[in-house]
Amino acid sequence: MEEAGIRPVAISVDTPEESKKLCEQAGYTFTFLSDPKAEVIRRYDLLHAGAGINGGDVARPAEFLIDTAGTVRWVNLTENYWVRARPEQVIEAAAALK
């Protein structure tokens, strides 16, 4: 994705410590952002209330491609938890960006 000039950014309710642990375990090098109070998740209307392991609020899976002007250029709001955006789809959407 970075080859195509697209910066991947992951957002969840996990704390920075938990994200750091995940990055170290899985070898992820891209940006992980923490939204423990789900403020941004709420602003994007992606809150899945009470769906966390301990009944907490979490984000539903969703992907947004945003151009440098801050405009949304591609959205994937899956209706099935198992079905996520594939890297090819993202690269294809990214190819349309200058």
Add this chain to the structure above:
Amino acid sequence: MNIRKLNWPIWAAFIVSVLSFLLYPFFFVRFPVTRDFPWANLPLFLIALVLLGIGLRRAFSPERRLGSKIIASIVSLTTIGVIAMFVLVVFVAARDLPASQGAPQIGQKAPEFTLADATGKQVALSELLTTPIKGKQPKGVMLMFYRGYW
């Protein structure tokens, strides 16, 4: 244990159903064809049900002991339970997601925000859109919201 006495179809049905259940999240989900609809799981569960039928007929034949009938019934119910659980996980629970009608749409501005990254540093969306990637200006940002691990 005598192999002739062992009601193998019942146990095979159970093993096939558990295997089918586990193969979905660990293997079939990697391929869009077997993930978007569990095509690969259907024949496996069908095989499990056929084996279950054969096993139950054997168990309830007159020469079988009562214990065999009881065990066959328990294993059958468990197998049916595994299949029911699969349907629940893949068809019901997985589709229980909020509609998110207020989410930013194509052509709209993505709401600006500032959040802490994994090192605790505050990062703004506008920074992510302009900070170079390996010395080159980025074309955009891919925001990926996920459930997280707690």
